[in-house]
Amino acid sequence: MLKTFYFNPYRECTYVLTDDAKHAIVIDAGMYDEREQERFAEYIKKEQLEVVALLITHAHPDHVCGVPFIEAKYGIKAILQPAEGQLDIPYFNIEAMATPGHKEDAVCYYLPNLKSIFTGDTLFQESI
Numbered sequence: 692m693l694k695t696f697y698f699n700p701y702r703e704c705t706y707v708l709t710d711d712a713k714h715a716i717v718i719d720a721g722m723y724d725e726r727e728q729e730r731f732a733e734y735i736k737k738e739q740l741e742v743v744a745l746l747i748t749h750a751h752p753d754h755v756c757g758v759p760f761i762e763a764k765y766g767i768k769a770i771l772q773p774a775e776g777q778l779d780i781p782y783f784n785i786e787a788m789a790t791p792g793h794k795e796d797a798v799c800y801y802l803p804n805l806k807s808i809f810t811g812d813t814l815f816q817e818s819i
Contacts, residue, residue, distance in 0.1 A: 696731060699723035701753040706809060707734070708802075714782040715740040718800060718809045719748055720757035720769070728760050735765075744780045747771040748811025749794040772796040 696705040703721030715735070722728045735742060742765040747755055750771060758769045770778070773787045778800075786801040793812045800809045 698727045699753050703753040710782055713740050715742050716744040718746045719754045720761050721753055722757035745769045749797040
């Protein structure tokens, strides 16, 4: 299941991807203020999810402002600019691909089982 949150003044997309066993990965952490942090945490609690990873597509402020909150709340470390290839994340099959351009540290995350890719700001809506 995929849940999308729109956070901060830039309306950055924070994604929560869950498997059937209620493990969750978070892609980008754009929660800007306490109200947005509470909204995120309430969803995780309500759905009884276990957050196992936080993946960052690039280090612009609108994508990382919530990193300290998620790291502290869920006891995990953000993954930023991983080596290309298969990531060692429990319960999920994820491949990282370097996509510099929008930002030099930009990464896309491909989930082959779901035939889905998370691009951060590599692609913008209505830009192609």
